[in-house]
Amino acid sequence: MDAAAYTATTPTEGTVAIEDDVLVVGGGLAGVTAALAAAREGARVRLVSHKESTLRQASGVVDALGVVDGDLVTNPFEAVERLPESHPYRTVGTDALRAGLDLFDSVADYEGSHTDANALVPTHGGTVKPTARYPVSVAPGLASDARSTLLVGFETLPDFDAPQAAAHLDRAGVPFEVRGVTLPFPGDLRADAAITRYADLLDEATTVDGGRVDARTALVERVKPHCSGAERVGFPALLGFEEREAVRAELSDRLGVDVFEVPMGPPSLLGMRLAERLYAALDDAGVGVETGNPVVDVTSDGERVREVTVERTHTRVPYAAEQYVLATGGLVGKGIVSNREAVRERVFDCHVPHPADRYDWSAAGAYGDHAFARFGVRIDAEGRPQDADGDPEYENLRAAGSVVGGADVAAEKSASGVSLATGYVAGRRAGEEVT
């Protein structure tokens, strides 16, 4: 490529638009769900996302509704009626949540679908998090399972202090004995090595300890002396990637106890595994996926979105579709952006209700009732973003996931469920329109 190509931006005029039935903008859980739901209606679907999927940063557990008014929720479906009417669950209904979870269950290797009750999953901070679905590798660690537990942390992994987490679980009154121990991880990893390096050593059973044994064996040797009395052993979620089944099976077998993983903060191996799984499902469903390029412009006739412009390295490419799904994320995913004066939705400039005074955007306490946590577009029962008057912004635009406001999904532990429910509605409706 010559130097000019780096600086020039090719205009869109005269370029033939890439055309699909449904175009999904955004590649997180909501975007993927919408794309799959639309594809299942028989639509030709394309998904474009700006950045690497935020799924990689997520803990990898899939919550539906875990806390309402500060209280733990046992059954998310029953608790929906306690939410305010403006909540997206109230708008799209619990059937949409069920349908979204069903769709998820059909593509992910997760557990939890055998019951409507939430599971309480111990996470890396030592608290338990209420969640509807959890990876198979997390399942043996649930807090309602009464088996005595050993948690293992590693000196080089400051995100999980196993003895402290064990003490915290004990203080929360979990129905089992729990201890924690901190050990050196086998191999010569740098003190701040990426979590994937740990997984690689176990995946490949790399030879460690001066060529004496492989990494899995070395790990077993280190953990075994601490296992007495424990019926299960929990590790931070790093037990392999490609070979995760084999790694966990081998550790379980050689330690003689069930082995489970504790969900961690970003970057999260559980999140990466889920992203890989869901993107494989998109591929299987024939959804075209393009990552790394932002949508920078929108053309409409006022009623309908005609096309959007995607910026690829210095070329602007028009993408046209019959139906569009906006799933760009909220403040964290940068689908919702702000400046000192106002809050807005980045791609289609949909209406985002927010207080005029920015000091009202947040509350005084770190975990107070933050208005910002609810920032996002408001949708109707069909998933269409509404303008300030409550009318659809565009006939053929739907929104899903964290770009939809009205719910404090962090406080409620409902982020994944809202993505699944709204993603399902947006994708299915969009698919129905074109088939």
Place this chain on the structure above:
Amino acid sequence: MASVPHITVVGGGSTGTGIARDLAMRGLDVTLVEKGNLTHGTTGRMHGLLHSGGRYAVSDQKSARECVEENFVLRDIASHCVEETGGLFVKRPEDTEAYFEEKLQGCRDCDIPVEVLTGAEAREVEPHLASDVDKAISVPDAAIDPFRLCVSNALDAERHGARVETHAEVTDVLVEGGEVVGVEIRHDSGPGKRVHGSPGSTERIETDHVVNATGAWAGRIGALAGVDVEVRPSKGVMTVMNTRQVDTVVNRCRPKGDADIIVPHETACILGTTDEEVRDPEEYPEEQWEVDLLIDELSKLVPLLGEARTIRSFWGVRPLYEPPEVGSTDPTDITRDFFLLDHDERDDLPGMTSIVGGKLTTYRMMAESIADHVCDRFGVAATCRTADEPLPGSEDHAVLDDAMQRFGLRSPVARRSSQRLGSRTESVLSRCDPNPVLCPCEAVSRAEVRDAVDQAGTDLNAVRLRTRASMGNCQGGFCAHRIASELHPTYDEPTVDDALAELVEERWKGERHALWGQQLSQAALKYTLQATTMNRDADPAAAEGDVDWDAFDAGDRPVADGGRGGVHRDDTDGGNGGD
């Protein structure tokens, strides 16, 4: 009186710790009490400018001369706290030529080394300066870390036998027979290092002399002794930017006014400030217009600031003082000079002296003058050595490079650690293997946090001030829990949890003033991480009632023989057979 006089210094800011160090070095028996952390008051809430004196070269030449003198002293004795950034006074087209000349002459009169730069030359130094900046005066301004400075002074005072008690508020000044004879203090969590949850206690300290070095709070201590100390607290806002848009201190060259300085600091820049008199040094409004004013005004000097990301804002109160007869109405007219109030001479109350006014740059000189006064009073002949003896940490630069090699720290971490720790680098970093980085934004490793915990107990804000951990872009989102975990198992789990909660709340307070744009996204991310995955906001361990564990999903696991041994659900539901 004992053979060695006992002096109680009230106030753990730069002045108080400086006085404690000076008196202890002269052989006096010293107790320093501070109601919060070291730097809790004004010292910890300033923009970190080590003045060249240029700022006062027109309006207050006495202060200007003191500043330039002390500026060069601190470069020697506190080299690990000072970054020699240099400074510029830049003139915009609307700023007057006459004032520029006056400033230049004033600097020369006060022996401040200066150089005049054209607009183009100034932009060579600072490429982001506005294109219409006419010209500039370069001065030896620098950036100083007030936390490290204070902690070094306190550490050295302790090395010379002083007792330093933080979280120890003075609840009474004891007056007997018309003389101050001591203070009563309340320990937040017992004497010594602060530990969350330890019961508080009160203590009576009998003393030969009380030095009131509480700055903006001096009136309160005065009132406890029954004397008037007319400090005029004046608030100012500072806004922290996420990167160093400038590497030089940038001042605007105009008579006076709000929002006229940018100080580069470590990985950030601090914008300052406003000047508004307040009645109470703790209760005053923190207002949006102040933050907006900084950004709007300073964008005229560095346009990039208009769109840049701010990470938090904070307010401090200046301990301004002027003799009541002067009667200035505008706080910007009040002198920045310091005053020693001898209550014996002034109020017929022997046993106590207050020091008010002044500024961080001249803290050592202020300490010297009050130490002279106290020594004079007790007939102690020892002279001041604080200008000659380096503070702990700054003695020997050569050890830094060795330490970097030895600990195999990658460059940014090593460089940052050695900047913070100075000559203590080797001894601190050698204590911990492996030594992962806990705070990636500020490159703070486990060893440094543990060293700070040894000094500060469970007070993670004190740890933060010593190390800068949690002070970067993420404001603790990725590191607060890691820092807290270093307290365990030395301290028990509930104590660690309380300490973490306190750090999180403290970080949030200042962050609220920067909540728009990228920092709002960052705050939302932090909230998400802490509330979603870690569930810190609805933690059953903190809740009142018990959890009904049996009501929740215990897993779809067939009961295994003996309850152990790789029993997995036979799941064919599109899965891979269980991982």
